[in-house]
Amino acid sequence: MIDDSKQISEVTVSGLTYEEALDNGLQILGVGKDMVDIEVIDHNDDDLLPNAKPLEGVTLKLRPRIKDIIANAREHLAAVLELMGIDAKIETLESSHGPVLNILGKEDGALIIGKQGQNLEALQYLINRMATRGGMRGGDTQPITVDSEGYYEKHYQRLEDLANRAARRVLRDERVMEVAFPPMPASDRRLIHMILREVHGIHTISRGEGLARHIVVTGDRMEVIGSPLGETRFIKIRMSFDGQSGNNNNNNAPRRHRNGNRHHGRSNNYGRSDEATPQNNQNTPTPEPKDSNEA
Structure with a gap:
């Protein structure tokens, strides 16, 4: 037996009138009026003249009758199979992922399933659209599975x-x-x-x-x-690596030392011969460390 509560949850909707609230609920569930149980939770009408104007602020609770939906789907599936010239029996099963309409008959199994299950997938889509008048929609809704020879399972x-x-x-x-x-x-x-x-x-x-x-x-x-x-x-991290760790995009750009002088290129003595090197003049400030590829 199919457990109604596990397949499609109920929905509570409001509207200025009963018809508006009902239409809102049916659109959310994707079913027809004849496939739901309707309960009026609250409405604000005129107690003195209840028939003088339409209901205002109506709140309805709609519970889809999954058994009716499955029965409707089964009828549509039988009609489609007949049009295909296939004489097969259909059984209703319950699985962890929703109700299943299983087509019995190994003779036409290959035709029903199709290449990589394409025919079976098309049948399932068509039957769900036909049975629910627009398809299963809503929070926890699950489509009806159409299977044959256990292929889908x-x-x-x-x-x-x-x-x-x-x-x-x-x-x-x-x-x-x-x-x-x-x-x-x-x-x-x-x-x-x-x-x-x-x-x-x-x-x-x-x-x-x-x-x-x-x-x-x-x-x-x-x-x-x-x-x-x-x-x-x-947490989402995106990292990139260009294979040149520590490289500056412009290695030839001038760099300023602590003494305010500019240094160009890749000289190893921090200037010309007329400038004292750090080893020969202790008053010269220690230069900034070079990039790893210039050491």
Whole structure:
């Protein structure tokens, strides 16, 4: 059985009228009116003439009925499979990452899954859009997974292993600032974001554009041990090295010594022969140290 509370959280919305508040809530959840339970929490109407004007300051609580959404998705999936000429049974399962519609039938498994799961991914996107009338949206919403022959579940486990391995590298090796994944489709990026969002000290971001867009796992968030407030510090360091440590960009620029004289070039005796060297004249101030490449 699917646990409603674990899949889509309720939402509390307000509006000047009942209709406005209801529309706001349905847009947030991305479902139709027939798929939610509605509770009026508060409204400020005229006690004397309740029908004289519309409600003002209405607050509603909407709870999506996940069972209705899944049933709707199952009907749409069966219709799409029929259009594809596929006669298969559909079972409803529950997984750690949300509800699953599993298509049974090995004969058409290759057609349903497609190359690298592309057909299955397209089916999943289409069914979620159709079943929820605009797609699952909101804080903790999770899409309905469409699977066949356990392909998606195996794919999810593979992504979960890769994500956890990347997180361990960032957390355990202080030399590793970030781990970048190869480019992947939006559905896979979303799964990795979801898998690692509860891991302390780990932050995931998307970089790149188009086909080059990929996930980067960073250790930007570092939990401060022993802090009574559970303080979190954000650390990001970018370093560059040009291979010429200690070099000045303009080695030929004149430098002023303590005695006020200018020194040009790379002379080793701090001036011409008419100037006393530090070894021969103790009254001459000690010159400034040279750069490491001039010593």
